[in-house]
Amino acid sequence: MRHAVAALIASSLTLFADFAVLAAEKTTPEAMFEQRIMPIFKSPNPSSCVQCHLAGVDIKNYILPSAEKTFRSMRDQGLIDLKSPADSKILKLIEMGQKDPKAPAIHANNRKAELEAFTAWIKACAADKTLSESPKLAEAEQAKPPVPDAVIRHARKDRLLESFERNIWAMRFRCMNCHTEGTPANDKYRKQFGDRVAWVRKGGSGETMNFLLESKLIDVKTPENSLLIQKPLNAVKHEGGLKFAVGDQAHKSFRQWVEDVAAIKSNAYQKVADLPPVVKSPRAFGTELWLKVGNTPPAWGDKLLQVDVHARTADGKGWEKTPIASTDRIVFGKGSMWQHTLTLFAEPGSDLAKKWANGKPFLPRGTYLLKAYVDANGRLKKDWKSPLTDKDFVGQVEITADWREGYGAMTAADGRQFRK
Template sequence: MSMVLCCVVSCSQSDVPHANAQSVSQAASIGGESAGQPSSLVESHDESPQFTSNDSSLAIFEKRILPIFQSAKPSSCAECHLSGVDLKEYIRPTQQQTFASLVSAGLIDVTKPDESKILTFISRRPEQPGLVSDEIRQVEFEAFRAWVRAAVSDSTLIADKDVQQIGPQLSDEVIRHARKDRVLASFVENVWTEVGRCSACHSPDQNQKQVKEHGEQVSWITLRDPQATLNYMLEADLIDTDEPEKSLLLLKPTMQIKHGGGQKMVIGDRSYKQFRRFIDDYTAIVQNKYATSEQLPEQSNEVSVVTDIWFKIEGVPAKYDKMLLQVDLYPQTDSGWSEYRVATSDRPVFGGGNLWQHSLSLTAQRGTNWATQIAAVKLPSGKYLAKLYIDQTGKLQKDFTAELNEQDFVGQVELESQWPAGYGNMTIVKFPAE
């Protein structure tokens, strides 16, 4: 499966200014390493006909700045930040409070108003801005530039020291976590890497039969475009941010409701955990549930990618019928079996046929060389140790976050394979004697 990550480049952590009356030195610099592109707005000319150079700063503030503060609609900041950052957080109810606070925070340069950091902050834009957001950004930029130019010439404002708290009241970590490029990266890691399981029915290059029977809405995968795929999932209500556990993206593949494609995962298996990791986190972000960095979810130490390498276990006792069996593969090294698994798979046992079979997912510890190689979806040939675990108590159904461990261990098998891809080229082993 080809994967292209089209990340939105947005304001970096240091691009989001923080300031308050107690610590005005926290004004952040604009233009961090991962900041969005400088916008052509800084070169634009304010052509608003309703104002002239003789308009007072107060008139401009009341007619052009206050509407931004009072608007229920999000500002252009929402194009890069899913939550936590909005331009209205840098505006106070009065001109005096707003000007004094922005100056104190280092966001207005009274000697070079056109170089004020608040203008640079507003002009930041993603690599692929939307037309509507660009128009909003233009209005915001020109309004602030006109007001700042007029305000720095007002001696009464310069003398005013009514500094208020401005900017986001969240930690940098929370703000960074809610950036849309971070959200997309999480989607790619937890969901997009798994969509190969769904492509036969939901990818437009494979599902002509399903489209003919059920309509175009079944094609929720956009080829080589995870952002468009996520957008469609949200628009089609496949993700439920009120009751995330009831998202159609979970209910259908687990067969909790009718699904024409059959069972693709079960509650508590690795794919389900990954889907829930993204959906639960996305829900918390859009509902502004994260107030501190301590509340943010821990990043998994392991990354994975689905392959078309199939593994089959024959002779599985019928008593394990419909129980989830997990196999972890460890390659042989010069010093013995690897410390970490390099592939895994989990699927219910087919007791009637005394077998278990499923495609493998390659796994790697985050940040390792192997983590950079698994995208090739190839498992090196050689000797491996397959450790088998079975959920005999149904603990994963009771708590999807639980992990199978030594208490669930049922045996291991040593094998050697070239690991060819394809359903018809399965690597087959016998279930270990009990």
């Protein structure tokens, strides 16, 4: 009997030992990698990276088929913190999407799964002395995105939003009467043409950009044929008629942004030299401040007219070199008249830019200098990127303006009074 009990105890201890070994095996870095990381690597679905990046990076870019080499690759690129695994850079990158409360549930679910899997695996790797002290992995063997960091940053949605606000959102006043979600005019057109006409969203610039990125208004293959550009040009029938002229400020802004989106989505940016040049420009703010020029000279008729608005210098003795506002449009030749809304400008980060960003952009009552430029020979139709320059200058005039808002409260100037 005593021997039978002893044999049973010995058998039980062996069984418990086997279970202990099995449990230990399931929590090794290699086992966790196979169970939790490889499914992410093999998944055909994009990772949570797409929440913050339009292109250029995926969590799969950092994973190799081998658990050991994946760890060494991440460690050697500074993505793993051995002393404080929970503070590892790769985990911080995955967590970034948590800051967006409006993120779709699918992104939140993907991010949660990725974060839990990588957190557990990295902690197990850091606790494994053999792994943590393993030699460096040759740079050629390291797993990383196929494009440089600068290209990845350029495709980040927050960077794209900055560009969107500068190029599209500031110019929305040319389109918003019919395209703003929830307005009577938009409700009418939405019933006729569908949701795409409501592309200026109630939620603001970010929601509007996200809507456009998912819409059919942008043609990635041939961006110049995008409906977002062709409609306001009236090249494709537009209920609102002609809103842009080829080469005018809005057309330039819309087309530059759309072409950038198309290049990002089609992975056209493979190296830093492929990126568009960084242009230092003032921050733009669209307004409902209308400027009208009546009695336009016959030579301006049916041509693109740009009017820049210059404010007084601080000492009141001259005019600021750079305009505080500008706008352009085709002159109505038969009516000898031109009118349009102003876009205001302020230096990025300036007190004025902050003030306008946090409230309604406006111009104070006062005296201003209007400078007019005409595309007399249709140069911009042939080269839409070309700007109007001093060679296109046709005259200037001083005005005193109240700058009231609205179509019925236009600030007016007389075209006959412009002098070179």
